[in-house]
Amino acid sequence: MFLKKVLKHSIIFYHNYLSPLMLCQCRFHPSCSQYTLLAIEDKGIFFGLLKGLERVMRCNPFSAGGYDPYK
Amino acid sequence: MEKRVILAVTLSIIVILVYPMILAKINPNLASPIQKSQVVEKQVVVENNIDIETKEAEFVNVLPSDAVTKNISTDKYDLDITNIGGSVSRILIKDSKRKSGITLVTKAVRSAGILSIDGKGLLSGMSSQVFQIHNDTQTFSLENNELKLEKSISFLKDKYGLDAIIKITNKTTISQDLSFDITAGSNISKNELYETRYIELDIHYKDGTVKKLTGNKLLVYNRLYKNDIDWIAFKNKYYTIIAKPGFDSKGIFTKDVAGEPALGFIVEDDKIIAGETRVYKINFYIGPMEIKELEKLEFGFTKVLNFGFLTSISLILLSILQFFYSFLHNYGVSILLLTLCINLFLYPLTFKSLRSMQKLQELQPHMEKIRQENKDNPAKLNKEIMELYRRYKVNPMGGCLPMILQMPVFIALYNTLGRSVELKNAPFLWIKDLSMPDAFFPLGFNIPLLGNAINLLPILMIGAMILQQKISQSATGSSQSEQQKLIANIMPVMFGFIFYSLPSGLVLYWLTSTVVTSSMQFLIYRHR
Numbered sequence: 001m002f003l004k005k006v007l008k009h010s011i012i013f014y015h016n017y018l019s020p021l022m023l024c025q026c027r028f029h030p031s032c033s034q035y036t037l038l039a040i041e042d043k044g045i046f047f048g049l050l051k052g053l054e055r056v057m058r059c060n061p062f063s064a065g066g067y068d069p070y071k
Numbered sequence: 072m073e074k075r076v077i078l079a080v081t082l083s084i085i086v087i088l089v090y091p092m093i094l095a096k097i098n099p100n101l102a103s104p105i106q107k108s109q110v111v112e113k114q115v116v117v118e119n120n121i122d123i124e125t126k127e128a129e130f131v132n133v134l135p136s137d138a139v140t141k142n143i144s145t146d147k148y149d150l151d152i153t154n155i156g157g158s159v160s161r162i163l164i165k166d167s168k169r170k171s172g173i174t175l176v177t178k179a180v181r182s183a184g185i186l187s188i189d190g191k192g193l194l195s196g197m198s199s200q201v202f203q204i205h206n207d208t209q210t211f212s213l214e215n216n217e218l219k220l221e222k223s224i225s226f227l228k229d230k231y232g233l234d235a236i237i238k239i240t241n242k243t244t245i246s247q248d249l250s251f252d253i254t255a256g257s258n259i260s261k262n263e264l265y266e267t268r269y270i271e272l273d274i275h276y277k278d279g280t281v282k283k284l285t286g287n288k289l290l291v292y293n294r295l296y297k298n299d300i301d302w303i304a305f306k307n308k309y310y311t312i313i314a315k316p317g318f319d320s321k322g323i324f325t326k327d328v329a330g331e332p333a334l335g336f337i338v339e340d341d342k343i344i345a346g347e348t349r350v351y352k353i354n355f356y357i358g359p360m361e362i363k364e365l366e367k368l369e370f371g372f373t374k375v376l377n378f379g380f381l382t383s384i385s386l387i388l389l390s391i392l393q394f395f396y397s398f399l400h401n402y403g404v405s406i407l408l409l410t411l412c413i414n415l416f417l418y419p420l421t422f423k424s425l426r427s428m429q430k431l432q433e434l435q436p437h438m439e440k441i442r443q444e445n446k447d448n449p450a451k452l453n454k455e456i457m458e459l460y461r462r463y464k465v466n467p468m469g470g471c472l473p474m475i476l477q478m479p480v481f482i483a484l485y486n487t488l489g490r491s492v493e494l495k496n497a498p499f500l501w502i503k504d505l506s507m508p509d510a511f512f513p514l515g516f517n518i519p520l521l522g523n524a525i526n527l528l529p530i531l532m533i534g535a536m537i538l539q540q541k542i543s544q545s546a547t548g549s550s551q552s553e554q555q556k557l558i559a560n561i562m563p564v565m566f567g568f569i570f571y572s573l574p575s576g577l578v579l580y581w582l583t584s585t586v587v588t589s590s591m592q593f594l595i596y597r598h599r
Contacts, residue, residue, distance in 0.1 A: 029457040032471065060472030061423035066461030067454050 004045055011037050028068045032056050038070040083565060138180075141204045145226045147358065148233075157202030157211040157222055158184025158254065164231070164310065164358055175310050175357065176258050183257040183328040185312075186222050186235055186353075190251025190338075193218050193241070197251070217243050219348075230367045231358025237351040239343065246344040252324050255314035255353065256305030257333035269308035272334055274323055275301045275374065289325050289332035296322040296337070302354075304375045305334060309492040311360050313372050317352030359492045362389070378490050384483035389491055396493075403499020406576050410583040413480060420473045421588060425595045427464075434463055481580075488574040497576075501527070505576035521571055528578040529571045535582055536563035539589040542596070 015033040026032050036052030043051060055068075139154045140161075149172065151161040162176040162185070182189050182198040189198045197220065202211040210223040219240040226233050241247050261267050272284040277299040302315035303323060320336040327333075336353075343349050356368050365372040378385035388409065395405035414421070437459055445452035488494055488506050495506055502509040511527035540563070570578050 026471065027460075029453050056471055056475070061420050061427070064461050064464055067457040 004040065007045060007049075008037060008040060011040075027059050027063065028055070028066065030069065032059055035068075035070055042070070084568070139204065141206075143209060146229070147231050148226070152204055152209070152211060153180060153184060154202045154204050154211065156181050156184050156187040156198040156200065157204075157213060157220070158187035158198070159224070160184050162312075162357060166359055168359075173260065173310065175260050175307075175312070176256075177260065179254075179258040179331075179333075181328075182252075182254060182326075183331065183333040185254055185257065186224075186237070187254045188220070188237070188251050189254075190249070192250065193243075193247050194220075194239075194249065194251045215242075217241075227368075231356055231364050232368050233355045233357065235353045235355060237353075238348055239351070240348040241343045241345055244345050246342055249341040249343050249349065250339045252337055253335045253351070253353070254333055255303065255335040255355075256312040257328065258331045259305055259307050259310075259312065261307055269306070270332075271306055272323075272325065272332075273304045273306070273375065273377075275303065277301045281374075284325065289334065290327045290330075292324075292326045294322060294324050294337060298322065300336070302370065302372070303334070303336075304372070306360065306375065308490065309359055309495055311356070311358070311375055313356040313370075313375060315354040315370055317354065361492050362386075362393070376491075378483065378486040381479055381483040381486060384479055385487045385491075388480070388484055388487050389493065392487075393493065401499060402494055402497035402505055402576070403502065403579065406499075406505070406579050407583055409484075410580050411587065413477070414584060414587045417473055417476065418591075420476075421591060422595070424473070425592055430463070434459065481577075484580055485573070485577050488576040494576065499575075499579070502575045502579075505579070506574045508572055509575035509578070526571060526575070526578075528575050528582060529567050532570060532578055532582045532585065533563045533567040535585040535589065536566060539585055539592070542589050542592050 011033050015031070019031075019033065028035070030038075032052065032055050035055050036048065039051040039055075040048030042048065140151045141154075143150050143152065147165055149163040149165065150159055152158070153160040158179070158181075159176070160179050161174065163172045163174045165172050176185065179185060181187065184198070187198045188194060189196075197213070200213055202213045202220075202222075204211045208223065209225065210221060212219065212221040214220075219238075219242060221238040221240075222235065224233050224235045237253070239249060256272075259270060261270060268286075270285065270289065272289055274282040274284075274295070276282070276297070282295070298319060298321050300316060300320050300323065302313055304311050304313045306312070314336070316336050318338065321339045322337040323334060324337050325332060325334040338351070341349065354368070354370065356365065356370075356372055358364055360375055362373055362376065365375065376382065376386065391409055391412065392402060392405045395408045396402055399405060399408075438456065441455045441459060442452065445455055495504065497505045499505055501511055508522065508524065508526045509528045510524035512525040514523050514525065517523045566581075570581065
């Protein structure tokens with residue numbers, strides 16, 4: 001539970017403070033970090049992160065991007 | 072919204088400021104290189120060596136006045152052999168590619184001298200006995216009523232290698248147990264700033280496992296009993312002493328001799344019958360950690376190379392760089408070509424995202440319409456815009472995959488530039504050393520964060536990034552929000568800060584990469 005909290009807060013921290021500084025921007029709405037947050041909440045740390053990772057992998061110039069809600 | 076950006080910038084600056092302080096706290100050795108030399112000057116060091124019987128004035132760091140040293144000079148080495156203990160007390164490596172020479176081992180005397188032997192029974196006190204140095208050969212020997220001890224070294228031609236042979240003859244009438252330590256490395260130089268953290272002993276076992284000892288672990292008296300040792304490497308940042316025993320060593324010892332680590336092989340309970348001669352052979356590689364040189368010895372010594380957790384990528388990058396270097400003879404140009412290669416590899420991704428950025432302009436009327444309709448609902452506006460992108464199969468954002476793909480390459484290149492001896496002192500244009508900031512205009516004083524010189528490359532890089540932004544802004548039309556614009560303006564400066572003190576080779580990579588991408592952008596937009 002503690003780990004989950006730490007993880008979620010670090011993702012929120014990334015979303016709020018680090019991601020504006022990155023050179024890349026997400027092709028999706030909601031963004032990959034928000035998507036991962038939802039996934040972790042829903043499926044737990046392991047599968048949630050896995051699902052988030054899968055989303056990040058999809059987030060490349062060959063995918064259409066756009067509106068892609070969780071589930 | 073703007074507050075967020077300002078906060079992010081402040082946080083980053085704090086991180087940049089605080090990180091060196093934390094680093095200095097963790098490893099105080101780094102912060103005070105002067106203190107180190109004071110330790111070396113200390114004359115006597117208390118030893119808790121219980122195992123070995125000899126305990127005379129043994130660990131004094133100066134030789135008695137009757138000590139004789141013989142100097143041997145070959146095409147690769149200049150070394151001294153000392154008669155007290157019969158060992159190699161100084162090794163200078165002739166490294167014509169970088170400097171005329173680097174003294175790798177200095178003032179290693181008595182039990183710290185390389186090839187010095189200390190043991191029980193027959194071999195007790197051998198590290199302070201007087202050996203006879205034979206003038207015509209590289210042999211030094213000692214003979215008394217009980218034994219004959221002969222050590223000889225031979226140099227390998229055109230390689231940074233030497234073979235050592237130690238012969239022990241039992242002259243008594245009974246069989247004896249041979250138990251002794253042979254020193255294989257000590258007093259390795261750490262001339263460069265921050266080099267202490269690179270001092271390391273790697274023990275490679277025959278089963279492929281590797282044990283690494285660093286820092287204070289090298290300075291305690293320690294006997295690691297585990298046989299099947301393939302070879303050991305004692306190294307600083309760029310140079311190494313590798314020793315491969317030709318006998319069954321029972322383990323490795325480390326100890327502190329006058330503030331410097333000394334280490335070597337343990338031989339225990341080797342039976343030697345009356346009149347028998349035992350031969351112990353050690354293959355040494357003593358030289359720079361350069362792939363081509365290490366390969367010459369054909370013992371698999373290239374495993375000594377360690378560029379951090381991405382070593383395999385680093386080695387690929389290094390071999391590409393060396394390939395270009397082999398016919399261009401300049402690592403700066405090699406880095407330029409490497410950058411082109413990586414960009415070519417990522418070209419499909421870049422092209423795709425640039426194309427869609429361009430197509431976006433055609434959608435401007437639709438965008439305006441949606442924007443008018445959803446003025447009061449930003450969440451819905453975002454969703455609608457994303458839907459629009461999807462419908463027309465356009466998306467201005469590159470997504471993170473190209474970035475993520477480049478990340479490991481970037482980190483690996485950073486490690487390669489910082490750690491590989493090949494790139495040490497490699498010049499390019501006004502840059503003296505690609506592994507250091509370019510120091511275009513040296514200042515006489517220190518500016519906090521930025522060091523004591525004006526670096527030109529990071530400034531050029533900021534310029535290139537601003538230019539790139541201008542090009543992409545003009546292409547997409549000013550559809551950016553105020554926040555995005557602010558980020559866009561801060562980004563290059565932030566990057567400039569981060570890159571300012573990094574190796575100039577790395578900045579060169581990023582600069583070239585930026586220039587290449589923006590030229591591609593420019594060309595694609597012109598040809599619409």
